[in-house]
Amino acid sequence: MKDFVPGSRLIVLSDLLQNSDTAQFCYRQNQMPPFRIFRERETYKNRLAPRSLEGIEVEVLLLQRYGYGQGSLKYCQSEEELTGFWRDYFTGNGAVNPVFTRIRDGHTAG
Numbered sequence: 001m002k003d004f005v006p007g008s009r010l011i012v013l014s015d016l017l018q019n020s021d022t023a024q025f026c027y028r029q030n031q032m033p034p035f036r037i038f039r040e041r042e043t044y045k046n047r048l049a050p051r052s053l054e055g056i057e058v059e060v061l062l063l064q065r066y067g068y069g070q071g072s073l074k075y076c077q078s079e080e081e082l083t084g085f086w087r088d089y090f091t092g093n094g095a096v097n098p099v100f101t102r103i104r105d106g107h108t109a110g
Contacts, residue, residue: 006055010095013103015063016082017073022048025085026068026076035088054094060086062102 004010018025018032022043025032038044062083069077076082083100090098 004051004053004056007057008055009057009059010053011059011061013061013063015065016060016086017065025082026073029075032076032082032085035085035092038085039092050093052094053090056095058090058095058098060090060098060100062100064102064104066105 016025017027019027023031023038032038039049060083062079064079065073067073068079068081079102087098087100
């Protein structure tokens with residue numbers, strides 16, 4: 001993010017799930033506490049915390065997933081829980097009013 005300055009735009013295209021050695025959101029219990037708690041973890045402070053997002057316009061294109069609260073996603077109850085974490089992440093790092101747009105999985109007949 002070295003080229004990001006106030007007025008820059010960050011567009012994220014993701015399902016917002018994390019599945020790394022640092023965090024496994026929705027896949028493992030207690031991996032996605034509220035952001036105010038997550039940000040106190042040493043791994044967040046040492047490896048994950050971004051530079052300030054102050055003045056950066058953030059738009060998240062959220063790829064919809066199905067099956068929250070069951071199966072492999074049993075530790076997330078809803079899409080709102082996931083987007084709430086990330087909204088707090090972006091605003092907690094200086095972004096103002098990040099925008100989330102849901103991208104639905106659609107089928108067409110042909």
